[in-house]
Amino acid sequence: MSQVHFDNLFYGASYKIRQRAKLLRNQMTAVEKKLWTRLCNRKLGGLKFRRQHPIDIFIVDFYCHEKKLVIELDGKIHSFNKEYDSGRTAELNQYGIVVIRFTNEEVKNNIRLVCKKIYKVCSNL
Numbered sequence: 119m120s121q122v123h124f125d126n127l128f129y130g131a132s133y134k135i136r137q138r139a140k141l142l143r144n145q146m147t148a149v150e151k152k153l154w155t156r157l158c159n160r161k162l163g164g165l166k167f168r169r170q171h172p173i174d175i176f177i178v179d180f181y182c183h184e185k186k187l188v189i190e191l192d193g194k195i196h197s198f199n200k201e202y203d204s205g206r207t208a209e210l211n212q213y214g215i216v217v218i219r220f221t222n223e224e225v226k227n228n229i230r231l232v233c234k235k236i237y238k239v240c241s242n243l
Contacts, residue, residue, distance in 0.1 A: 126183075127183055128171075128172050128173065128174075129173045129174045129213055130174055131172035131173060131174055131175070132175075135172045135174075135175060135176075135177065136172045138172075138177060139170045139171060139172040139177045140170075142170040142177060143169055143170045146169065146170070147191075147193070147222075149191055149193075149222045149225045149226060150169070150179060150191060152225055152226070152229060153180070153189070153191065153220075153225050153229065153232065154169050154180070156229060156233050157169075157180060157189075157236075162233060162236060162237060162240075163237050163240055163241075165182050165184055165185060165240060166182065166183070166184065167180050167181065167182050167189075168180065168181045168182075168183070173188070173210065173213070173215070174209070174213070176206060176209070176210065178190060178210070178217075179191050182240065185216075185240050185243045186213070186214055186215045186216060186243065187215070187216050187217075187218070187236075187239065187240060187243060188210055188215055188216070188217045188218070189217075189218055189219075189220070189236060190203075190217060190218070190219045190220075191219075191220055191221075191222055191225060192219050192220070192221050192222065193221075193222045203219075216239065216243060218235070218236065218239055220232050220235075
């Protein structure tokens with residue numbers, strides 16, 4: 119991987135953030151694992167997704183660099199963090215990255231619909 123591609127892939131994320139992301143990959147929630155089984159190995163539309171991916175100062179749940187798409191899964195704690203989440207989304211948008219969010223319940227209860235929505239967004243990017 120060239121240095122330019124590496125820098126573009128992580129948007130300047132520090133070594134510390136990249137190391138934290140690596141740790142989080144080993145601590146995925148059950149819901150993250152469930153969606154990951156549908157995204158890994160280019161299973162969704164032939165697109166490469168990365169899990170627990172560092173971007174600048176953030177670690178996003180899932181990221182497709184080709185489409186500049188972030189997928190975030192929101193548990194109950196996110197109902198108290200709406201302002202933080204919207205600020206984080208705005209910062210990611212400044213890089214030209216689109217952010218879509220799903221609740222844990224959506225993934226648990228209807229993974230097929232979640233995947234269809236992700237595919238539709240990807241098709242329009």
